[in-house]
Amino acid sequence: MSWTQTGPKTVNVEVTRTIRRGLYPAVNVGDTINTGSLLNFGDAGLTAVNLVVTSIDAARDKMVTSGVFPHTYTFSGSGSFTAFTSTCCRPAPLPANGSSGIDMRLSAQVILAENVPVRSSPRVYLPAQVLYAPTGAPLSFAIPASDPDGDSFGYRFATTPESSLTTPIPTGATLDASTGVFTLPAQAAAIRQCVQVILDDGEGTSSVDMVFSFLGYATAPPAFTSLPAGRNVIGYIGQNTDFQIAAVDPELTPSDATDIVFGALPPGLSLLSSVPSGANSNTRTLNMRWSPQPGQTTGASAMTFMAINPTGEAALTTLTFTVVTPYAAWAATAFPAESLANQREPGDDPDGDGTVNGLEFVTGGNPLVAAPLFTSERNATELILSYPRRRSVPVGADRPQVSVDLTGWLPATGLQREVLPLDDTRDQIRLHLPLGPQAQQFLRVVFDEGAF
Ligand SMILES: [Ca+2]
Ligand SMILES: [Ca+2]
Ligand SMILES: [Ca+2]
Ligand SMILES: [Ca+2]
Numbered sequence: 001m002s003w004t005q006t007g008p009k010t011v012n013v014e015v016t017r018t019i020r021r022g023l024y025p026a027v028n029v030g031d032t033i034n035t036g037s038l039l040n041f042g043d044a045g046l047t048a049v050n051l052v053v054t055s056i057d058a059a060r061d062k063m064v065t066s067g068v069f070p071h072t073y074t075f076s077g078s079g080s081f082t083a084f085t086s087t088c089c090r091p092a093p094l095p096a097n098g099s100s101g102i103d104m105r106l107s108a109q110v111i112l113a114e115n116v117p118v119r120s121s122p123r124v125y126l127p128a129q130v131l132y133a134p135t136g137a138p139l140s141f142a143i144p145a146s147d148p149d150g151d152s153f154g155y156r157f158a159t160t161p162e163s164s165l166t167t168p169i170p171t172g173a174t175l176d177a178s179t180g181v182f183t184l185p186a187q188a189a190a191i192r193q194c195v196q197v198i199l200d201d202g203e204g205t206s207s208v209d210m211v212f213s214f215l216g217y218a219t220a221p222p223a224f225t226s227l228p229a230g231r232n233v234i235g236y237i238g239q240n241t242d243f244q245i246a247a248v249d250p251e252l253t254p255s256d257a258t259d260i261v262f263g264a265l266p267p268g269l270s271l272l273s274s275v276p277s278g279a280n281s282n283t284r285t286l287n288m289r290w291s292p293q294p295g296q297t298t299g300a301s302a303m304t305f306m307a308i309n310p311t312g313e314a315a316l317t318t319l320t321f322t323v324v325t326p327y328a329a330w331a332a333t334a335f336p337a338e339s340l341a342n343q344r345e346p347g348d349d350p351d352g353d354g355t356v357n358g359l360e361f362v363t364g365g366n367p368l369v370a371a372p373l374f375t376s377e378r379n380a381t382e383l384i385l386s387y388p389r390r391r392s393v394p395v396g397a398d399r400p401q402v403s404v405d406l407t408g409w410l411p412a413t414g415l416q417r418e419v420l421p422l423d424d425t426r427d428q429i430r431l432h433l434p435l436g437p438q439a440q441q442f443l444r445v446v447f448d449e450g451a452f
Helices: 326-334 357-363
Strands: 002-005 010-019 032-040 046-057 062-072 078-087 104-113 130-134 139-142 154-157 181-184 191-200 205-215 223-226 232-236 241-248 259-262 269-277 283-290 299-308 314-324 375-378 382-390 398-403 416-421 426-434 442-447
Touching: 002 104, 010 032, 010 046, 010 078, 010 104, 032 062, 130 314, 139 299, 139 314, 181 191, 223 299, 223 314, 232 241, 232 326, 241 314, 259 269, 259 283, 314 326, 326 357, 357 382, 357 442, 382 442, 398 426, 426 442
Parallel strands: 130 205, 232 314
Antiparallel strands: 002 010, 010 062, 032 046, 032 078, 046 062, 078 104, 104 205, 139 181, 154 191, 191 205, 223 241, 241 283, 259 299, 269 283, 299 314, 375 382, 382 426, 398 442, 416 426
C-alpha cells in the first residue's frame, strides 16, 4: 500500500494484493473484482476494496490485483492518518502451512500538511506478492523501491499490529535499513514464510507484504545467464544504453518455459523485446534500453527481475541503474583517481590554460595540459572562430553570439558554420562571421549547461 498526495487534503491510496484465482474463476485481466474488504482511510472515510486484475497465474491459483482509491481528508492545519485494509487470508494455496488462515493487514501512514509541496510515500515495484525460491539456498535481494518525489527513505520489518503477522520476522531474516537488502537463511523443507516491510521517508509510510514459497525442487530452477557487468547499468543523460538480461532453465519441457518478470519500469527504462528461444522456450532474453532523460535525477536506483517458469521455479536478481551526466563520466577518466579532487567541476581550470573543464570536455581537450583550443582569425571579409567539438555534444548546445560592445550579446545571424571532420570523435567547427559596417564586432560561442 502506498499513497500520493494530489492536493492540500486529497490523496490517492494505492493497494496491490495477490488473490486466489479460484475465488474468482471467471474474471479476466482488466476486470474489477469486489474483494469484500474495506479500506479505512484513518479518518471517518471507508471504501470498498474493488481491485482491477492485472495478471492471472491460473497454474498457481493466483492473480495480481491493484486499485487506486482517492480520498479527501477533513482537517485544519495538518493531519496524520493511518490508512489500512485487512483480510482473513494471505494468498493460498501454497506449499505447506495449509491454504489460508493467516491474516493480512496492509497499512500506510499518511501525513498531510496544507500549503506544502505535493508529496508521496515510497513505492515498491515487485512483480507479485508471492515469490518462489528453492529450498536449500539462502535468499537475498534488494526490495525494489523508489520515492516518486525523491526523498531518501528507510526500511524496517512491520510490527504485529501493522501486519497481523503474529511472528512478523522469520527466524534468521535480516533487512538492511538503508539499502532494503532482505535475506532469509536457507530453508530445509518446503515452507511458506510471510514478511511485511514498512518503508518510511519521514513524510509517511508505505507497506509491502511478501509471501515466500520455498519449494523442494525435483528439477532445477532457471538461472540468469546474461546480466550487465557488475549488475550495474550506467546511463548517460540523453543517450541510449542497450543491454540484455537472459535466463535459462536447464530442463527442456513445457513446464520449464522461462519468463522474466519485473515491476513498473522507472522513467527512462524500457523493454524493447522479450524473446523466448530454445527447446520449449526454456530460454528467455529481454532486450532493454536505459535512456535517462534531461532533468532526470542522477544517482542509482535498483530494480529486481525474476526468472520464473510455470511450475514456479524461480530466480531473482537485482540490477542497479545509475544515471550519470556525460560530463561526470568524462571527469571520472580525465582526472587521476586521487588528485585534483577539488578542481573537477565544469568551471575549474586546473591547467590554467583559460579553457575551463566544461569546455575541455565539449572540445575533447585535456584538462591537465595547457593548450589553446579556441582560435580566432580575421581576414579582409570575415572573422573566424574555430574550435573542436565532440560529436556527442547535443545539437544546438553551442550557440554563437555577436556583440558590438562586449556588453550586449545577440544570437549570431548570417553566420556560416563550417564542419570539418577532425578525428574519430570530434569535428573542427569554424564559424565565419562576415564583417559588417560596424566599427567593431565581437564573436563568441556559448555552451549550454545541458551539454555537460
Ligand atoms: Ca516522499
Ligand atoms: Ca526446471
Ligand atoms: Ca583548462
Ligand atoms: Ca587543457
